[in-house]
Structure formats: structure tokens, C-alpha cells
Amino acid sequence: xxxxxxxxxxxxxxxxxxxxxxxxxxxxxxxxxxxxxxxxxxxxxxxxxxxxxxxxxxxxxxxxxxxxxxxxxxxxxxxxxxxxxxxxxxxxxxxxxxxxxxxxxxxxxxxxxxxxxxxxxxxxxxxxxxxxxxxxxxxxxxxxxxxxxxxxxxxxxxxxxxxxxxxxxxxxxxxxxxxxxxxxxxxxxxxxxxxxxxxxxxxxxxxxxxxxxxxxxxxxxxxxxxxxxxxxxxxxxxxxxxxxxxxxxxxxxxxxxxxxxxxxxxxxxxxxxxxxx
Amino acid sequence: xxxxxxxxxxxxxxxxxxxxxxxxxxxxxxxxxxxxxxxxxxxxxxxxxxxxxxxxxxxxxxxxxxxxxxxxxxxxxxxxxxxxxxxxxxxxxxxxxxxxxxxxxxxxxxxxxxxxxxxxxxxxxxxxxxxxxxxxxxxxxxxxxxxxxxxxxxxxxxxxxxxxxxxxxxxxxxxxxxxxxxxxxxxxxxxxxxxxxxxxxxxxxxxxxxxxxxxxxxxxxxxxxxxxxxxxxxxxxxxxxxxxxxxxxxxxxxxxxxxxxxxxxx
Numbered sequence: 001x002x003x004x005x006x007x008x009x010x011x012x013x014x015x016x017x018x019x020x021x022x023x024x025x026x027x028x029x030x031x032x033x034x035x036x037x038x039x040x041x042x043x044x045x046x047x048x049x050x051x052x053x054x055x056x057x058x059x060x061x062x063x064x065x066x067x068x069x070x071x072x073x074x075x076x077x078x079x080x081x082x083x084x085x086x087x088x089x090x091x092x093x094x095x096x097x098x099x100x101x102x103x104x105x106x107x108x109x110x111x112x113x114x115x116x117x118x119x120x121x122x123x124x125x126x127x128x129x130x131x132x133x134x135x136x137x138x139x140x141x142x143x144x145x146x147x148x149x150x151x152x153x154x155x156x157x158x159x160x161x162x163x164x165x166x167x168x169x170x171x172x173x174x175x176x177x178x179x180x181x182x183x184x185x186x187x188x189x190x191x192x193x194x195x196x197x198x199x200x201x202x203x204x205x206x207x208x209x210x211x212x213x214x215x216x217x218x219x220x221x222x223x224x225x226x227x228x229x230x231x232x233x234x235x236x237x238x239x240x241x242x243x244x245x246x247x248x249x250x251x252x253x254x255x256x257x258x259x260x261x262x263x264x265x266x267x268x269x270x271x272x273x274x275x276x277x
Numbered sequence: 278x279x280x281x282x283x284x285x286x287x288x289x290x291x292x293x294x295x296x297x298x299x300x301x302x303x304x305x306x307x308x309x310x311x312x313x314x315x316x317x318x319x320x321x322x323x324x325x326x327x328x329x330x331x332x333x334x335x336x337x338x339x340x341x342x343x344x345x346x347x348x349x350x351x352x353x354x355x356x357x358x359x360x361x362x363x364x365x366x367x368x369x370x371x372x373x374x375x376x377x378x379x380x381x382x383x384x385x386x387x388x389x390x391x392x393x394x395x396x397x398x399x400x401x402x403x404x405x406x407x408x409x410x411x412x413x414x415x416x417x418x419x420x421x422x423x424x425x426x427x428x429x430x431x432x433x434x435x436x437x438x439x440x441x442x443x444x445x446x447x448x449x450x451x452x453x454x455x456x457x458x459x460x461x462x463x464x465x466x467x468x469x470x471x472x473x474x475x476x477x478x479x480x481x482x483x484x485x486x487x488x489x490x491x492x493x494x495x496x497x498x499x500x501x502x503x504x505x506x507x508x509x510x511x512x513x514x515x516x517x518x519x520x521x522x523x524x525x526x527x528x529x530x531x532x533x534x535x536x537x538x539x540x541x542x543x
Binding site: 066067068085086087088090091092094096098100101102103111112115116143145159160163275 | 435436437438440441442443444445446447448451455456459460462534535536
């Protein structure tokens with residue numbers, strides 16, 4: 001299947017530049033700085049996990065990348081273009097699925113192409129193709145409420161990827177799933193991204209998840225969120241869950257845990273939403 | 278000690294329900310034939326069910342029935358129909374736009390506590406025909422529940438769904454038709470159902486006061502002409518019409534929103 005436009009080299013799209021970015025949330029006396037002075041770049045095709053304690057502003061950064069939140073300082077660019085408002089170029093997957101309950105799976109997935117004005121026949125064909133790729137053939141005519149949590153997130157991913165986005169933004173997409181489904185979905189995601197290479201920013205607070213999925217982990221501090229370390233992972237692909245018992249994995253995990261250790265006596269913060277406070 | 282309620286087979290339960298209704302009718306028959314007087318309420322002028330059935334048969338054979346029912350149905354259709362169109366449009370405007378809400382909500386909130394029936398004298402003065410004033414009463418009765426439920430549904434649309442639709446390339450109009458409308462639909466249908474009930478209630482009252490033809494008028498006329506059995510026939514027909522129209526609404530709602538019952542729809 002050819003999801004990408006043939007003459008565009010997959011390696012050339014999806015560069016993210018985050019330069020000195022700060023984001024404030026709230027109004028008046030409730031305003032606070034959610035993230036401060038973030039400064040890093042993500043290469044085309046890279047899978048970067050942003051890891052940090054709850055409330056550190058990692059979802060806020062994702063919301064800004066998606067165009068749902070304005071930045072207060074700095075520069076946010078995708079392929080040299082300033083982020084301005086939401087766009088199908090930047091696909092977003094939320095923690096809880098945002099499928100339209102009144103649309104069947106196929107119509108949910110075909111929503112982006114429909115907005116682009118594609119005829120029903122073509123957009124249905126495109127939707128069925130990508131549904132097959134995420135392993136949901138046979139569920140095209142179901143309503144979202146008839147699917148399990150893992151299947152709903154697969155539809156969500158298909159609905160975003162059908163638009164051939166430059167970047168895929170994922171906000172703790174598997175954290176609401178049970179452990180077994182979560183592990184399966186991590187493998188499903190890597191498999192999908194192997195077939196449709198897309199720059200991915202994956203926000204999580206699960207260290208194992210970040211280590212298993214990412215090319216690189218950006219570790220953030222508590223509020224206001226700052227980058228405390230940028231860890232490049234040496235693990236080869238394709239990966240399987242046997243990886244989690246390898247000594248290098250365990251060593252890195254111990255290192256990241258050290259970075260994220262909360263100061264004695266401090267309370268965890270409330271989760272922030274990529275849509276604001 | 279635990280009380281054990283034994284489950285009865287469905288068939289027997291239906292028999293019990295049927296017997297309950299028959300028992301009520303039998304009590305009514307006894308009370309009215311013996312002219313039962315309980316002091317504060319008397320059955321002296323209440324016709325027994327047998328007479329009511331005879332009156333009903335006579336009415337069903339006469340051409341009067343169709344005339345009464347069609348004029349009532351037409352008034353509901355016109356008044357309620359106008360309330361649906363205007364109510365849903367107002368509800369969308371108020372629920373989606375702060376300016377529209379500031380502009381339209383204060384006068385509506387002032388008028389809302391006035392029961393539609395209290396409009397009857399003024400509406401007779403305001404409209405050139407009693408026909409139009411009755412339609413107006415029906416309209417005003419249905420309007421507020423429809424507006425308020427539409428506002429509720431539209432204003433409480435899941436903002437995550439709206440954000441997602443934007444990210445998928447939806448513009449303002451597509452968000453309105455593809456996200457806001459279906460998300461608000463259950464609430465709108467609730468408003469339509471409540472509005473249907475109040476509009477029948479208002480219509481019957483208006484017909485009793487200023488009507489010529491119409492099922493409310495028929496019922497009141499039966500009282501003034503002392504055809505007491507006809508009063509009850511009129512009451513029963515009003516009940517049936519109300520029940521039928523709300524059944525139509527819930528059925529339409531179910532057909533238009535198959536996702537609300539996904540186990541059946543596939």
C-alpha cells in the first residue's frame with residue numbers, strides 16, 4: 001500500500017523544531033508557566049518519547065504542537081513552517097479516544113478525506129485499506145462503542161494516519177488500557193510505524209513504555225517543565241518485549257528512574273490536558 | 278428473615294396487568310351506577326364505562342370525529358412545527374455564540390416563567406383569527422423546552438471531539454453539522470418530546486376556550502351540552518393522540534440515532 005505520496009521521500013518530512021518554547025496556562029491570578037525554555041529538535045522519522053512526572057507540561061507541549069494551545073515565547077516549527085492552529089498535517093491521538101460515537105468505524109476513519117472533499121467510494125477504499133493495516137478488517141461497520149479500548153485506539157491511529165500527517169502526536173494513548181493490551185498496542189504501533197514511517201512524539205509517564213518504543217527519550221522535570229536529559233536509545237529494530245529484560249534496558253531504566261525521582265515529601269501534580277487547563 | 282420474591286413467568290405477569298385494568302373499569306362501573314358519593318367527590322354525574330363505549334361507537338360512526346381530529350392535528354402540526362424550527366435555530370445560536378446568548382437569552386428568560394396558557398387572552402387580542410391564536414399558544418408551549426434543551430446539548434458538546442475534528446481538517450460548518458448536531462441530538466430529542474407534551478396540553482386548553490372544532494372543543498362542548506359520556510370519549514382521544522405523537526417522536530429518535538443502541542444496530 002502506498003499511503004505516502006510517492007515522490008516525497010519519507011525521510012525528508014516531519015522535522016520538528018522546538019526553540020526556547022515556553023507556554024503559560026490559566027488566566028489572571030491562576031496563570032502559571034506549564035513549560036519553560038524547551039529547546040530541542042526531532043529529526044524526520046524519529047520516534048521520540050517525552051517522559052516526565054504528571055503535570056510537568058508534556059501534554060501541554062503536545063497540545064501546542066497540535067495547534068490547540070498557543071505558545072507564549074519561542075518558536076515552534078514543523079518542516080520550517082510555524083505551527084498555527086490545528087491541521088491534518090499534525091495528527092493527534094488522545095488518552096481517551098475521541099472517535100465520533102455516531103459514526104461507524106469506516107466513517108470515522110474516512111473523516112479526514114471527507115473533509116478534503118474526497119468522493120465516498122475513494123475515501124471508503126482508503127479507510128478500508130488502512131483499517132486492514134491496523135488489523136481491524138471486519139470491523140468497518142461497527143460503532144466505536146462496540147469495540148474494546150485497544151481497538152478504539154487503533155481506529156484513532158488509523159483515522160489520523162489516513163491524512164498522511166507530517167507528525168503523529170500521541171498523548172499517553174495506551175495509559176487507559178490494561179497491562180496486557182498496552183503491551184500488545186505498543187507492538188502494534190511499532191508495526192504500523194514500520195509500514196507508514198511517520199515522525200512521532202509520544203508522551204508517557206511509563207518508563208518501560210518509553211524505553212521500549214523510542215529512538216530517543218526527552219526527560220522533563222516537574223513544573224515548570226524543562227528538559228533535564230535527552231537519552232538516545234541504542235536498541236535495534238524490530239523490537240519485541242524480550243527487550244525489557246536485557247541488561248542495557250535495565251541499566252537505562254534505573255538511570256531514568258533516578259532522573260525522575262520526586263523530592264522527599266512533594267505531592268504529585270494534577271494531570272494537564274493538551275487542550276489547556 | 279430474607280424475603281424471597283419469586284420470578285413469575287412473563288405471561289402470567291401480563292395477565293395480572295390486564296386484570297388490574299379490568300378491575301379499575303369494574304370499580305368505575307360500580308361507582309357510577311350506584312351514584313357513589315364520597316362527600317368531597319361524587320360519581321353522580323359520571324357516566325359508566327358502558328355508556329362511554331356507546332358514545333365512542335356513535336362518534337366513530339359520525340363524520341364529526343375526522344373534522345375534530347384533523348383540525349386539532351393541523352394546529353399541533355403548525356404550532357409545534359414552527360416551535361421545532363425556531364427553537365432549534367435559537368438554541369444553536371445561543372449555545373454556540375456568546376453574542377447571540379447575550380442578545381437572545383434575557384428576553385427569553387423573562388418570558389419563560391409565564392405559562393403558555395396565560396397567553397390565551399392576549400393572543401386572542403393579538404391575532405386576527407382564533408385559529409392563529411390557538412396555533413400561537415401551541416407554539417409558545419413547545420418553544421421553551423425545545424430552546425432550552427437544544428442550548429443545553431449544544432453548549433455541552435465534548436470539546437475533545439471538536440478539537441479532534443479540527444485536527445482532522447474540519448471547518449466551522451463541518452464542525453456544526455458533523456460534530457455539534459449529532460452530539461447534541463439526544464438532548465434536542467428530549468426537548469422535542471417534552472415540547473410535544475406541552476403543546477398538546479396547551480392546544481386542548483386553547484380549544485376549550487376559543488375553539489370551533491378540535492378535540493378540546495369537542496370535550497368542552499360535551500360538557501356544555503350535558504353529553505357527559507362524550508366528555509370521557511374526548512379525554513380518551515386526547516390521551517391517545519398525545520401517546521401516538523410521543524411514540525412517533527421516540528421511534529424517529531431511535532431510527533435517527535442508531536449508535537445509541539449499538540447492540541441492535543449493525
